[in-house]
Every structure is written in structure tokens, then in C-alpha cells.
Amino acid sequence: MSYINVEIKARCPDASFxxxxxxxxxxxxxxxxxxxxxxxxxxxxxLKLREGVIENNLIYYQREDxxxxxxxxxxxxxxxxxxxxxxxxxxxxxxxxxxxKKREIYYIGNVKFHLDEVPGLGNFVExxxxxxxxxxxxxQLKTQCEHYLNEFGIRKxxxxxxxxxxxxxxxxxxx
Numbered sequence: 001m002s003y004i005n006v007e008i009k010a011r012c013p014d015a016s017f018x019x020x021x022x023x024x025x026x027x028x029x030x031x032x033x034x035x036x037x038x039x040x041x042x043x044x045x046x047l048k049l050r051e052g053v054i055e056n057n058l059i060y061y062q063r064e065d066x067x068x069x070x071x072x073x074x075x076x077x078x079x080x081x082x083x084x085x086x087x088x089x090x091x092x093x094x095x096x097x098x099x100x101k102k103r104e105i106y107y108i109g110n111v112k113f114h115l116d117e118v119p120g121l122g123n124f125v126e127x128x129x130x131x132x133x134x135x136x137x138x139x140q141l142k143t144q145c146e147h148y149l150n151e152f153g154i155r156k157x158x159x160x161x162x163x164x165x166x167x168x169x170x171x172x173x174x175x
Contacts, residue, residue: 003073003074003075003076003130003131004071004072004073004074004130004131004138004141005071005072005074005128005129005130005131005141006069006070006071006072006128006129006138006141006142006144006145007063007069007070007072007126007127007128007129007145008068008069008070008125008126008127008145008148008149008154008159009124009125009126009159009160010124010125010126010149010154010158010159010160011122011123011124011158011160012115012116012122012123012124012125012158013123013158015115015123015125017152017153018113018115018125018152019104019115021151021152022106022108022113025108026108027106027107027108027113028106028107028108029104029105029106030054030105030106030107031053031054031104031105032102032103032104032105033052033053033054033055033102033103033105034052034053034100034101034102034103035050035051035052035055035100035101035102035103036050036051036052036098036099036100037049037050037051037098037099037100037101037164037165038051038086038089038090038095038098039095039096039097039098039099039163039165040089040090040093040094040095040096041093041094041095041096042060042093044062045060045061045062045063046059046060046061046062046063046163046165047059047060047089047093048165049079049082049085049086049089051082051086052103054105055105056078056079056080056082057076057077057078057079058076058077058079058085059074059075059076059077060074060075061073061074061075062074065161065162065163065166066161067156067159067160067161068149068156068159069142069145069146069149071138072128096165097165099118099164099165100118100119101116101117101118101119101164102116102117103115103116103117104116110129110130110131110136110144111127111128111129111130111144111145111148112126112127112128112130113125113126113127113128113148114126114128116164118164121164121167124160124164125152125154127145127148127149127152129141129142129144129145
């Protein structure tokens with residue numbers, strides 16, 4: 001089944017501020033997940049296999065690469081045997097890249113928040129307003145994202161247009 005999210009991804013210089021905000025606003029903490037996202041070669045969009053303790057999903061999505069709130073149309077399937085699926089997809093399509101991250105997962109209503117630590121890339125916050133169960137319009141989802149963008153004090157220069165899979169790793173010797 002396909003769904004629509006409106007998403008924001010940004011560099012996060014102060015995760016403790018956002019974490020405290022979420023706690024104060026009674027966000028539901030789902031846990032911290034060590035995740036491996038394997039991206040496969042596909043002609044359109046992005047196809048990734050997410051392996052973690054909390055989330056194990058195959059996700060196909062199409063999203064315009066632009067800073068700020070962006071619509072993301074996606075199809076998600078829960079995976080019971082990620083190793084076998086990874087083997088099949090690797091043989092069929094080949095691996096584009098692999099992204100490993102430590103992710104804190106929170107919810108306020110239909111809005112999902114991720115605080116991510118991505119080795120070689122840095123710390124990030126993601127805000128995903130979804131209509132999977134809520135039935136919101138894309139415009140309402142965008143308004144929700146913009147609300148949290150303002151509440152968190154995210155600066156325009158911290159907004160990211162694409163995926164972690166598109167970002168080159170930082171060279172620790174040149175920081």
C-alpha cells in the first residue's frame with residue numbers, strides 16, 4: 001500500500017534541545033535502534049532495506065530532492081527475513097550504498113521524529129508528518145512539519161535536500 005509523508009531532514013547541532021522538547025511535549029519514545037539501510041540500484045526513486053531491532057522494512061520511495069518540507073510517496077513492507085531479502089535484491093539489482101545509523105524514534109500524533117547519529121556524516125533530525133492513519137491532506141502535513149521546524153529553531157542552512165545515501169562521508173582528517 002502506498003502512503004504520503006511530508007518530510008524534513010536537517011543537520012542537528014543540538015540533539016539534546018530537541019530531545020528535551022519532545023519529552024516536555026509528551027512524545028511517545030519508541031526506542032533507540034541501530035539501523036543498517038542498504039540502498040539498491042533502481043531506475044527511479046530509492047529502494048532500501050532497513051535492518052534494525054525496532055524496524056525491519058523494505059521501503060520504496062519517490063521524493064523530490066529539495067530543502068525544507070517535501071512530499072514523499074512510499075510503499076513499505078515489513079520484512080521477516082532481511083538477510084534472505086538482501087541476498088535476493090543484491091543479486092537482482094546490486095547495492096548502491098549502505099548507511100548505518102543510531103536512531104532515536106519518537107511520535108507526537110501522526111508526526112514521527114528521528115534523532116540520528118550517522119558515522120562519517122554527523123547528527124541529524126528528521127520530521128515526518130504522515131497520513132497513514134490520520135487522513136491529513138498534504139498541505140496539513142506540510143503545516144505540521146513547518147510548525148516543528150520553527151519550534152526546533154532549525155536554520156535554513158541546516159536543511160538537507162536528499163538522502164543520507166547521497167551524502168559523501170566526511171574525512172575526519174579534514175575537519
